[in-house]
Amino acid sequence: MAEEINNKIDEIIDFARHKKVFLSKDALEVLLVRVDWKDIVEELASEGCFIVAKKDIEKKVTKTKIFLAEELGGAEVPSQKHIVEQSPKNFKIINAKNNLNKGQGNGGTNDFLELFRFKFNSLKSILEQRNSIRAKPIKNIGYVKEKEELEIIGMVYRKWETKTGNTAIELEDLESRCIVVLSKNEHGVELERHRIMLDDVICVRGIKIAKDMILAKEVIWPDIPQREIKLTKKDVCVASISDLHVGSKLFLEGAFQKFISWINGDAGSDEEKKFVKKIKYLFVTGDNIDGIGVYPKQHSELNIKSIKEQYNLFSDYMLQIPDNIEIFIIPGQHDAVRWADPQQPIPEKFVPKLYAAENIHLLGSPSWVEIEDLKVFLYHGSCLHDLIASISGLSYEHPQQGVVELLKRRCVMLTYGLSHPYAPEINENVFMKESPDLVFMGDLHHTGYLTYRGTTIVNNSTWQDRTEYQIKLGHMPTPGVAIAMNLKDRKIYARMMVS
Numbered sequence: 106m107a108e109e110i111n112n113k114i115d116e117i118i119d120f121a122r123h124k125k126v127f128l129s130k131d132a133l134e135v136l137l138v139r140v141d142w143k144d145i146v147e148e149l150a151s152e153g154c155f156i157v158a159k160k161d162i163e164k165k166v167t168k169t170k171i172f173l174a175e176e177l178g179g180a181e182v183p184s185q186k187h188i189v190e191q192s193p194k195n196f197k198i199i200n201a202k203n204n205l206n207k208g209q210g211n212g213g214t215n216d217f218l219e220l221f222r223f224k225f226n227s228l229k230s231i232l233e234q235r236n237s238i239r240a241k242p243i244k245n246i247g248y249v250k251e252k253e254e255l256e257i258i259g260m261v262y263r264k265w266e267t268k269t270g271n272t273a274i275e276l277e278d279l280e281s282r283c284i285v286v287l288s289k290n291e292h293g294v295e296l297e298r299h300r301i302m303l304d305d306v307i308c309v310r311g312i313k314i315a316k317d318m319i320l321a322k323e324v325i326w327p328d329i330p331q332r333e334i335k336l337t338k339k340d341v342c343v344a345s346i347s348d349l350h351v352g353s354k355l356f357l358e359g360a361f362q363k364f365i366s367w368i369n370g371d372a373g374s375d376e377e378k379k380f381v382k383k384i385k386y387l388f389v390t391g392d393n394i395d396g397i398g399v400y401p402k403q404h405s406e407l408n409i410k411s412i413k414e415q416y417n418l419f420s421d422y423m424l425q426i427p428d429n430i431e432i433f434i435i436p437g438q439h440d441a442v443r444w445a446d447p448q449q450p451i452p453e454k455f456v457p458k459l460y461a462a463e464n465i466h467l468l469g470s471p472s473w474v475e476i477e478d479l480k481v482f483l484y485h486g487s488c489l490h491d492l493i494a495s496i497s498g499l500s501y502e503h504p505q506q507g508v509v510e511l512l513k514r515r516c517v518m519l520t521y522g523l524s525h526p527y528a529p530e531i532n533e534n535v536f537m538k539e540s541p542d543l544v545f546m547g548d549l550h551h552t553g554y555l556t557y558r559g560t561t562i563v564n565n566s567t568w569q570d571r572t573e574y575q576i577k578l579g580h581m582p583t584p585g586v587a588i589a590m591n592l593k594d595r596k597i598y599a600r601m602m603v604s
């Protein structure tokens with residue numbers, strides 16, 4: 106009997122392979138007990154179904170009312186390596202426990218002190234991993250002779266312009282502080298003078314010019330190292346969307362329904378449909394609903410005036426996406442979680458149907474996911490507003506340049522006290538201890554793409570039309586764009602869903 110089962114397994118797998126269909130283990134279990142397994146595989150192949158899960162077969166069985174055959178009676182499928190390799194799922198959620206942080210401490214001074222120490226130590230250890238850096242503790246500057254070269258690592262405590270037009274910063278580590286002068290005439294630091302923000306952690310290489318004073322020759326950021334772009338062997342695609350703002354009067358329902366048709370392979374040319382079949386992962390980077398009371402007078406701009414109903418509609422949309430796509434959803438400032446970073450996942454009480462779906466993962470912002478052995482950093486992007494307001498040359502039209510600044514800092518906690526708050530919680534997800542292969546963000550309602558030092562950045566679009574607030578700011582969003590990327594070559598495809 107065992108031999109008979111094994112022979113049938115081989116026969117099904119060979120037949121499916123011949124039809125260019127890959128079967129998951131549970132799909133194979135279902136087919137194994139059916140007399141009509143060839144018809145089912147052939148039908149799925151003719152529909153262009155590339156990866157087949159148990160659910161795909163069950164749908165077909167229900168539709169065609171084919172009955173189970175009893176000939177092999179519910180036999181167990183022996184574990185086989187080649188079946189595992191064909192599994193369409195190759196992902197894991199990293200640091201998942203950080204998503205569940207409910208907030209430690211009471212938000213007092215000591216909690217912030219601990220957070221800033223943690224930030225300093227985390228980024229200092231990233232800087233110290235470089236062989237070229239031999240930084241001294243700031244308190245040891247006293248032992249260095251004047252005009253001698255030295256390196257220090259510190260957090261920026263103060264920044265000001267000197268009477269002579271240079272920039273000065275006060276750097277501190279856990280024990281001491283010193284002044285660093287960034288001369289307008291020093292070529293190596295000219296750009297950095299405008300880039301440095303309070304609470305940044307940097308390494309300064311310079312010359313001691315007075316007691317506790319250094320003239321900077323170079324500013325070294327934690328930054329991600331230059332790496333080769335890591336490509337997958339598999340012909341696999343990811344897609345990403347953001348900022349649906351379901352419930353807003355400006356929600357582009359028609360465009361989003363086109364997206365749903367597109368991702369189901371029901372729209373576009375045959376080539377397009379073939380391409381869509383390759384999408385195995387979808388990232389949804391926050392502002393999933395418009396929320397209630399997020400800003401003054403929002404009520405009059407809402408189509409759906411109940412959070413629950415907004416989430417019900419959002420859930421219905423997500424459940425229309427094929428369930429062989431793994432969907433990762435993080436919150437944004439309009440979702441029903443706290444405003445401050447790091448944000449926790451959308452609670453189950455608002456989206457119970459999404460929690461019940463096996464292929465849907467509700468995560469915090471920021472979060473880390475690994476897919477096809479690639480590290481993915483997901484973040485709504487709330488701190489980008491502060492970056493754009495603080496660093497000249499950054500703009501809403503090129504959000505990817507703002508993400509580069511985050512990669513240089515390897516942290517999304519910027520200056521404390523700017524417009525976007527963060528909570529005094531130790532959450533490793535806010536740091537980029539490892540270099541991400543892919544970064545997906547939203548929030549600015551404007552697309553942007555860039556590969557920086559081996560990391561591919563995608564700033565997602567929105568599904569909300571231009572708001573009054575954006576008109577006042579003169580900000581022109583790029584709504585209704587779905588982004589897809591082939592991991593085999595990192596080519597990015599922007600699909601316009603607005604006519």
Ligand SMILES: [Fe+2]
Pocket residue numbers: 348350392437548549550567
């Ligand atoms: Fe948004």
